[in-house]
Amino acid sequence: MELLKGIFQYPFEEMANGPAFLLQVLWEGFVAGTLYSLLALGFVLIFKASGVFNFAQGIMVVFAALSLVGFHAAGLPAYVSLFLALAVMGALAWTVERVVLRKLVNQPDLILFMATIGLSYFLIGFGEFIFGGEPKSMITEELGLPTGSSVIDIFDDIVILQHLDIAAALIAAILVIGLALFFSKTRIGRALRAVADDHQAALSVGISLNQIWAIVWFAAGIVALATGIMWGARSDVSFALQIVALKALPVLILGGFTSVPGAIIGGLIVGFSEKLFEVYWGGLLGGGVEGWFAYVVALIFLLFRPQGLFGEKIIERV
Amino acid sequence: MFYREAGQFKTTYKADQAIFPIFQDRMAIAIYLLIAFVAIPVFGNDFFITSMMIPFLIFSLAAIGLNILVGYTGQISLGTGAFMGVGAYACYKLTTIFPDINIIVLIISSGFFSAVIGMLFGLPSLRIKGFYLVVTTLAAQFFLEWCFIRIPWLYNYNDSGAIEVPQREVFGIIATGASATPTTRYLIVLAIVVVMTWIASNIIHGRIGRAWMMIRDMDIAAELMGIRPLNAKLSAFAVSSFYCGVAGAMMVFFWLGAAEVESFDINHSFLILFMVVIGGLGSLVGSFLGAAFIWILPVILRAIPRTFGLDINAATIEHVNFMIIGGLIIFFLIVEPHGLARLWGLAKQKLRVWPFPY
Amino acid sequence: MLRCQTAGKTVGFDNISDGHKGGEYQTMSSDKLEVRGAGLSNDALDTFPQYLLLNAKRFADRPAMRHKDFGIWQSWTWLQMHDEIRAFSLGLKKLGLKKGQKIALIGGNRPRLYWTFCAAQALGAVPVPIYSDSIAEEMEYVLEHAETIMAICQDQEQVDKVLSMGDKLKSLKTIIYDENRGMRDYEADNLISFVEVQKLGEELLAANAGEKWIKDINKAKGSDLAVMLYTSGTTGRPKGVMLSNDNMVKTAISANEFDKFDEKEQVVAYLPLAWVGDHVFSYGQAFASGYCVCCPESAETVDEDRREIAPTYFFAPPRVFENLLTAIMVRMDDAGNFKKKMFHYFLDHANKFGEKILNGDNVAFVDRLKYFAGELLVYGPLKNRMGFTNVKVAYTAGEAIGPEIFKFYRSLGLNLKQLYGQTEASVYISAQPDGEIRAETVGRPTPGVEIEIANSGEVMYRSPGVFVGYYKNDKSTKETKTKDGWVHTGDAGFIDDDGHLRIIDRAKDVGKLNDGSLFAPKYIENKLKFFPNVKEAVAFGDGHDFCGVIVNIDLTSVGNWAERNNISYASYQELAAHPQVYEMMEEHIEQVNRDLSQEEMMAGSQIARFLVLHKELDADDGELTRTLKVRRSFISERYAPLIEAIYDGSTQKYVDTEVIFEDGRKGNISATVEIRDVKKFAAATHKEAAE
Amino acid sequence: MSLKTVADIATGEELLHVDDISLSFGGVKAIQDISFDITKGEIRAIIGPNGAGKTSMLNVINGFYHPQVGTITFLGEERRKMRPYMAACQGISRTFQNVALFAGMSTLDNIMAGRSLKMHKNFFWQMFRYGPALNEEIEHRRAVEEIIDFLEIEPIRKTPVGQLPYGLQKRVELGRALAAEPSLLLLDEPMAGMNLEEKEDMSRFIIDVNQQFGTTIALIEHDMGVVMDLADRIVVLDYGKKIADGLPAQVQADQNVIDAYLGVAH
16 A cells, blocks of 8 residues: 555655756756767667667767867867867778678678677777776866856745756757758758668669768767767766666667657657656665666557657568 | 598488487587596696686576577577576575575576566567567666665675575585585586587477577568467577576576676676677577687687786776777678688588588 | 378388387288298399398398488388388289289389389299380380380379370280379379289288299299390380390399399499399399398489498499599589699599509508598598498499599599490490409409400300390391300400400491591590590591591580680580680590500591580480480481581581470571581601601 | 369358458558458469559468458358467468568478477477477478478478579478468469479479369469469459459459459559
């Protein structure tokens, strides 16, 4: 009885009694969701264009952030470092396309997936080799990102909004809009969509798959850098992030593997629900449920709608 | 070259259906077993047995388990680490509850616990295909990891949160705990691995294995041939998790001696998946080759600087190790996506058709 | 739903070892078998059915026959085979087959057809095997000529052939078929399946006909007719060679003694049933010594099946050895460089020392060691791949074998020997005893055979195996067989200093060029055919100024070569006419001329002109015999314009030929064939002087 | 070509009855109000232009698609929704338009797979590959060998099917379907993509299966010549509707059919 109350009664009482706290929780969820969305965005870009589930997206985030911090630590100005970090991501994209993707065309999904795991192992080793394994702090201020926080008085209570989080949300929004424009307005963007729809068709209208892959990986690299900066600013830049990056998976399940808006909405859903559950119900289970909650949500969701929120119903043919 | 198949004709289906129909193959197996059971215990030093052979065998068993799921049934799983954990924690609890029962019996029994858990998390596979299934198994991985931390009952409310292996005897010989000799532990592990490999091979070559492969190759056609996806997939999940569970239990009891949740984290899932893919999907031999490659190679890599008298700090070696392994994985996937087993098979084929090229 | 079509007691051999106690399996306990001369295993019996009784007793549990069917080697022991044969034999009796009557056998190497030989002989009837790939017309002639009253056909295809002759076969009463496949809807009432016949036999057996059956077998005499084999002569209608029990049994026994064969041998039966060779090796010798005969699954799987069985005794016409060698070389061409080098290094070594080692000559220890390494790395695996690992004795016969090919196999350690024989002799005339083997001879007369060379140079022989006569053809019998039992072989040859027989050519083919030099066409053709690229060659020259040849390329070998050299071709015809192919042939022919120039007797008959024929010579078109020998006279008629062109000096000639396709349809192939001149060489003795 | 007469078919026992079936995907109507029957022992052809709903019809019969309206009566049992494996249990087996073999397995194993329903020995025996499990394997191997013999595919027995040429793959697929010893065999374009000789072989096998084992066959085929020779009766579909049903000669003369094949506007 107490258990049922714990599930169905107390949490809601708590929410009603502390609306400001609820808002704070929702904001936290929103911020986490934004980051999930950004991570998922990186996945979606690559999956859409090449059908590869890029397990290395997480490590790319770390790697991008480490490069940035690393260049700065070497004495370069922040913006030069930023530019160089972008260049590093570009070089990475080019290398991956040359060395890995091109050689693995037409292999089964599992093989490509494994290759990206191999890639992430390599990048972990490479990153640690160059930058060392210990966590680093992000050069938030140097990049001109806001660091303060605003305290809002509401419902006789306060909600604290970190400026950085607001900036993060804004940057995420800009990135998404930018990508949307890129996809719909530019020639390369349209080519990307063509590739996503049909490789053969894309080839027949004279689009080079290799080029597109490199571009897509670069785009994912940019997203990774942005994610890395945001994430790094909130916590530290460390390799632990690669596990968190797996959260992108449930996000993609919810949003669909190929849908950009899906990634955003999925990310937000995961962010919100995870925080809410952790705060209001987590205690029942002893806490720490954030680690798996998203997956279980995705799993339950899958059972009822295997094609995702935005996917189309699949009709199997024989 | 060494294959002399002329005159090896079969007059019964029993002989023709044998798992090793070629005499030379049977001889080779006999030789491997002889080396494993006699030569290694006699000539191997403790380091070799403890740091190489025991973990190699245990990982091989886990790889066989995962291979049953991924390679034979075509269901991707990233939850191997956690399923191994279930076996380990189950065995730990069993030894606590039944201290007098033979440890080998308990090790095997613990496999049933992970089989049940595996089936539970395999249920969604009926509706979910391909990569979506990764999410299910990840859910298993993270949920179970959480359980290993948050349910203190599992580790007998130890302050350390770790499970520690008690001393147990098998037929009067100390088999587990700190005072068990490496050779004893090795021989027990070896015996279990050999028997379970034999059983896996039997299942794969029979009705059930065929049903798994039918689901893997063409699930629609399989269903139209009368295979129930539910039975086939769940049995694969059960058998696979059973193997992983036993491997997990052995890992703690015969190798590590103590373990906490880190021993069963997602990196272990990846490690085993690497072994399966590098070794070769859908191949038992591949599981062994993959385990050897992924486990023994780093051991060797670590030893190389020492042998050349180079003083490189351990962390750097570890980083380089990661790079080399990551690079090799990509290299292998590009050069031979069917894994070491394919190379093995090709080499065998070359020997069979020797001196001809085909 | 799916019934076993060749239903029968196909009990696996492994199951038999614990005794044949099975209740459903009706057996006669072996000690009840009444055997003439029982206990005297070496005693010669008179007929093969008598040997069947003996073997069913002395080798009751040893395998008698295997057949790759339904994926495994179905096996029968001698006792089981005895029961099968008895049931079938009694069934035939019930169907009215009587002593002296003929039963035709049409089909491939199937146990049931081999059993039919014995089942018929047990009744005193005469089996007449017919080449199953004969065209209907040939088959009709034999069936009619032999007055067969029954025919046993392997399958629907053969039944259809026989049925299509309909009323033209006056004597034929009953058709028995082995395989049920597709036979369901046949309504002819003279059709009956093998199994049904066996059931009839079992009914008789139940009525105690068994003892009478044994009595009849034991009553049979050596002088009775055993089998009639139609020779597909190179000219004219086939002739029915009548062979008596004595002919066959005595030949089989002495052949077994000659090579020390016992019940432990295994052979693969893959040559046509109607060929005397197969009849003696796969039936006669098997019954006499009790060894095991294995029938392959199908014609396409013979190589694979032979590898599985690994026969101890192997018999093949040179063509088979040639094809095997070609296949080996073609495959090795695709091997990596290192492997190729190693392969040829050891082959060269074998070429130098292999035969010496096989013959037991003195060879240095180092070379023996090298040969041993070669055995490990090359010869052993190679023999294994070909299924020759266990071969004690291998024979080649039917035609001359290229000396290089012969040497190749011998140097690998295969005890390949030559044999000279004829249907009329129940095969054996001469054979090479172990240790006296040379490529160019066909050995010494086999035990019991006397050989003489007639004044004309023709080889003649007399032996216990000499045939009774040609069926209903006294004229031919008299032409071939003298009153005191000497037989004309039709081959020209001589006995060399070591007492070995050497064959030059068909006696009637040996001729002279206009300048008087000796012309032995086959001798030249064989030299050409040694090249893997040459499938067939026909030489002309008798009564002409010079020797000219028509060459047939080997599609496998030349096609492979073309592929490697990026030469594209759409058809056989196109490839044959390709200038580079012509060049290749020209080189080969020059090589032959060089060889011929070294031989005093042959130097005069070097090849002056040649052409590459635009179509493959084919038995269906009558260009080859069923045993795939060239029918020279037919070819010279058919391609008369081409031959004319060779001698009138033209460099090309248009020719139009009618062909019969596999499915029986007729069509035409036409082409303009190029004719080329070849360089000749000065005869050896005048070499220095000439240039 | 067939030996059966019209009278045979008319009086034959009904094996399958399709009644008023309608099937749609979203708004697309794949099949509308189709009824027909299949009698025991006949060869029944379903023909029609591309997109006529032929394959959908087969998919409905063996439970892969579930029609919104209508019933199917098979062996006297009425049903509308069922899982494909249940259809298999009832004795319906099939081949596919695009060969759907188990690519990673040998010919032998593929045909063996067709006998899945007939093999039951439990996990315990399977573990040891001993006793009942081994005997079962061997017993079914024998049955499979008979099919191999029947289809004349001995030389490719142990070849992985992925390496076989297309024509042989089709034959192996037929073997796999036959291995289930079905009472109704559905063939989805068994001769698609074959050359003339392969088509002749396949026709011979289909007739042999029908006559030798008495298996009822429903087949979809494009090649009209082949269909007219093979089939006892023909159903013609066009745009998801039945436009004709009858003996080959009747169908051939039917104006609707001629129009449909010539593409006359509706």
